[in-house]
Amino acid sequence: MSQSSGGPHGPGGNQGAHNRGGPPPMPNTPPTVGMPRVPARRRSPLLIGGVLVVILALAAVLTVVLLRDTGKGDDEGRTTVASSATPSAAPSATASANTPSTPGSSPSPAATTPPGPGASPAAASALQRAKDRGYLVIGAKEDQPWLGALDPATGKRWGFDIEMARVIAAKLGFDPGAARFKTVDSVHREDALQYGEIDFYIGTYAITDRRKQNVSFAGPYFVTGQSVLVRSAETAITGVNATLNGRKVCGVTGTSPEQYLKTNFPQAQTIGRPSYVACVQDLLDGRVDAVSTDDAILKGYAASLRGRTKVVGPAVTTEKYGVGIAHDDTALRDAVNDAIEQVLADGTWWRIYDRTLGAADAPDPVVPRVERY
Structure with missing residues (x-):
């Protein structure tokens, strides 16, 4: 299928009507010597001028479109920077181009998009x-x-x-x-x-x-302060002290109590869990021997579990x-x-x-x- 680069009346735009039945037959012999030649058709200066005007107009439109697209791309780039997790936004290209740079002076602040979800x-x-x-x-x-x-x-x-x-x-x-x-x-x-x-x-x-x-x-x-929660029948563990050595003690990963256990009681086996619910469930199921964190948290669990657990020993830290x-x-x-x-x-x-x-x-x-x- 032939393509038209100039629309229905551009190059190849009218070929479909001629090609439908094949090209017209061409003469097999050159013109007879002595026959007068048919002079080429002269093109009107008005027609030539009109074509030039159309070409110039199309070039102008194309230039505007290209400039508009370039400006849009710059704006989208600044919006992306301003709404990202980077604290500072990129300066406006327009402001930089229109504002003269003076040694020792600060550039004019560019307008930025307010931070959205996830922004710094x-x-x-x-x-x-x-x-x-x-x-x-x-x-x-x-x-x-x-x-x-x-x-x-x-x-x-x-x-x-x-x-x-x-x-x-x-x-x-x-x-x-x-x-x-x-x-x-x-x-x-x-x-x-x-x-x-x-x-x-x-x-x-x-x-x-x-x-x-x-x-x-x-x-x-x-x-509050750090203490320890044990099962009600536990008698060997008396608090956050040496009685934890050799025992499995649960703490929430990344918290101060967990770090305190690792630093001060390295002989205890500190088990990190994602939540206190997981730690307390491990205690009830016998997978750990104690849960250590702030006494305010432990007293809440002891009250909720109605006598199945108890808080032992004084608080050893001030939290x-x-x-x-x-x-x-x-x-x-x-x-x-x-x-x-x-x-x-x-x-x-x-x-x-x-x-x-x-x-x-x-x-x-x-x-x-x-x-x-």
């Missing part, structure tokens, strides 16, 4: 992003009775940390329905904060200098739970610190404790004080 929180405060979208995304646990738990039958969350998160959200100016929770395991919480998957994290998140290198903290909002926030997001950190101080001052903190962790048979905790830095 350093680009803007999570508080402002939450206000723009109309709700907060709060990272939390779902497997810690009396602290951060999720009822699988109703889908409702409950516990001290959950209630604190809701009160903090209210004091930040959000309606009750605008606090949306997302379950985040301990090993993934720093990534979730750094990449903007959540606005803040509240879930027995101990404040440490090592973690401050990657994330920021507001609070503390609760003070301060903070609200995890993206590193250098001072706007959100200051706002959450203000909210926690209000909760402590107006009696809300004790009311939350009494209806959650206060249900366990345990001494009252130490009331925290916000530590700003």
Whole structure:
């Protein structure tokens, strides 16, 4: 099939009618000598001028289209950079071209696309992003009775940390329905904060200098310490001490208690698990001999298991739970610190404790004080 490069009337555009019955016969002999030649048809200057005008017009249109496509490609490239996980966006090509460069002067800032889901929180405060979208995304646990738990039958969350998160959200100016929770395991919480998957994290998140290198903290909002949970019939293990040597002790991977066991009790066999539910189930099934973490968590499990387990020994550390926030997001950190101080001052903190962790048979905790830095 013949192709036409110039449309129905371009080269080859009219060949179909002639080719349908084959080409017309050509003479087999040259013209007889002496026959007058037929002069070639002279082309009108007006026709030639019209063709030139059409060619120039087509060239102009093609130039505009090419320039438009090039500009679109640059814009799309800048949008991709601005909405990626890279904190800084590439400068505008247009701004760079139109703004003269002066030695010692800074280039004009380019307009950038606001960070989307997964963008680096350093680009803007999570508080402002939450206000723009109309709700907060709060990272939390779902497997810690009396602290951060999720009822699988109703889908409702409950516990001290959950209630604190809701009160903090209210004091930040959000309606009750605008606090949306997302379950985040301990090993993934720093990534979730750094990449903007959540606005803040509240879930027995101990404040440490090592973690401050990657994330920021507001609070503390609760003070606890590391202890150990054993089966009710256990008598040999008396606490977080040398009685753990040679025994299997479960801790959640990536947490401070797990690191404490590995550092201070290397002769104990530390078993890392993804959640406290898994650790406690291993304890009940006899796969481990103890579970070690903060006593606030362990007391919640002991109360829920109704005499099948017990917490032994005094707390050997001081753990301060903070609200995890993206590193250098001072706007959100200051706002959450203000909210926690209000909760402590107006009696809300004790009311939350009494209806959650206060249900366990345990001494009252130490009331925290916000530590700003």
